[in-house]
Amino acid sequence: MTLGPAQKGDAQRVRQFTVAPDDEGVRLDRWFKRHLPQVGFTTVTRWARTGQLRVDGKRVKPEDRLAAGQVLRVPPGGEQDMRKPRPRRELSPEEIAQAKGMVIHETPSAIVLNKPPGLATQGGTKTLHHVDGLLDAFVAGDEPRPRLVHRLDKDTSGVLLVARTPGSAAHFSRRFSGRSARKIYWALVVGVPEVSEGTIDAPLAKQPGSGGEKMHIDEENGQVARTRYRVVERAGNRAAWVELEPLTGRTHQLRVHMAAMGHPIVGDGKYGGPDAFLTGSVSRKMHLHARRLKIDAPEGGTIDVTADLPTHFAASMDQLGFDLTASKAEPLVYAAPERSRTEKKQAAKAHAKQFRKARRGERRTRGADAPAKRKPAAPRKSASPRKPKGKG
16 A cells, blocks of 8 residues: 555545555455554445545445555545554563564565464463464564464464465465365374275264354254365374365364264364373374465465474374375365355356357257258149130
8 A cells, every 4th residue: 555645644635545466456445444444434435425535536436346556535534433453462572482483484475384282373261372462573663463364273283374464364365265275284193094095075063062162064054074185104003194185174174074084183082082092102182283385475476385293293203103204295186166156056057058059059060961851842823724615
């Protein structure tokens, strides 16, 4: 966002903004929410209706989308809906060091962290220490506060992407929701799956009576949930090292799916119960790690990051005799984005239209190839019978 000179200090004058590349394609009302949150939606709607909002000199509607380089004219005022900005949290030196120590990759649009197990992604009723609370460590001056765009369970470690700006957050969120972001997890599971590679297709729903804290397989009312898995190595019949690729993004999906196979993730007592723990000195912590993330970057190119295993997971791998070079954490399959019901209907209509066109072509072809039929000749007119000459 580039500010026009009229906006720098005089709120009673018309303001001009140049739409930044980060805001390419964003709706006008969303632009205000990002950059002028003190101007309420009602005010934006009124300004648009009365022609006071202009883009490149033309009238616009709140739902119109902006393009990079366009100039947005904003009338004065509108601050009566002023909301207090979120206060920046003062972090201790230890918290700043923890936040900076998690960074494994940085780009103009993203900060990629290797989240340790036991650290929640976001806060809750009794959760005061979490990744979201540490993001102020990456803010300098008037820079926007980084934003989370996806989640990892508290006890799951590994790659966690944080967007630097509102525009990049919108970009990454679309990639995650559209299933074009590729995620590979490593897990240790109890026992060894009989089929070494395949896809688990089992719909998930919140388990009644759990307060939404637990998921279960629900064939009738559950949401579509699919996971691709591959056994990399096995430790006899005791345990297996498995690569997992979620093709959908449901809560606790990998944990529920592996437990449903009869091979719960080691340390996942919530879904595996007492059977989720190995005897001996193998850690009782969760052995689920977001190993790799591959996602398109808004500035072009691809962010492709791999996260090292946490200490307890690495020790278990070593104890069970697994060779880390046996897997390169490559994406297992191409995960086609799930289409909405509207998209499926549109695709079906397009297919039907194409089919009808092809059928018309077939009929024309058949007509051209068939021997020409002779047009039946018109019946010949017979001569009128002559009247017999009478005498008169």
